[in-house]
Amino acid sequence: DGGITQSPKYLFRKEGQNVTLSCEQNLNHDAMYWYRQDPGQGLRLIYYSQIVNDFQKGDIAEGYSVSREKKESFPLTVTSAQKNPTAFYLCASSIPPDGNTIYFGEGSWLTVV
């Protein structure tokens, strides 16, 4: 079945360590996104990419990095510079320019201790 796969579902890391969240899609979508979700704050856009080898910062990009070397993959690295990384991270994809529907993965919980 087509969809978006995020891994791992749950991840624990020590403060000061970088961690990479995986996102793979087999929907043949050009655009991919990373959102962060905190209670009561909805979803905030971290990074997005509309084509391979190109990506743009979202509203809260500081402390995060991404790459888009393949159409189907958009990994997110949470660096030690991110001051409060514990959150639920959601990867999504769509087809621009008419990407009216964004499809989401199941999310990854990151807990930094």
Added chain:
Amino acid sequence: AQSVTQLDSQVPVFEEAPVELRCNYSSSVSVYLFWYVQYPNQGLQLLLKYLSGSTLVKGINGFEAEFNKSQTSFHLRKPSVHISDTAEYFCAVRLTSYDKVIFGPGTSLSVIP
């Protein structure tokens, strides 16, 4: 800048009663409008969307929403809720000329048996 307001953070409602979840947006240009639902520890699923045409939009699971341009609102309604409708609901807007989607803070719907 665009923004989305969901006026109620929590909405409790008895089973089989009607419900309305409110959404208002601010934008100086035309937008596309969406409602997504999120069940615990899962990603978001599209309930319905307004792109153009009829201002009354029907979605999945018996939900519908009405676009009101003069009031910049896109309220979600269901005439009779079920226990299974208990979830977080997000309103979202997308600029017609960009691929960036902005989400509201969410409304937690609790259906009481």
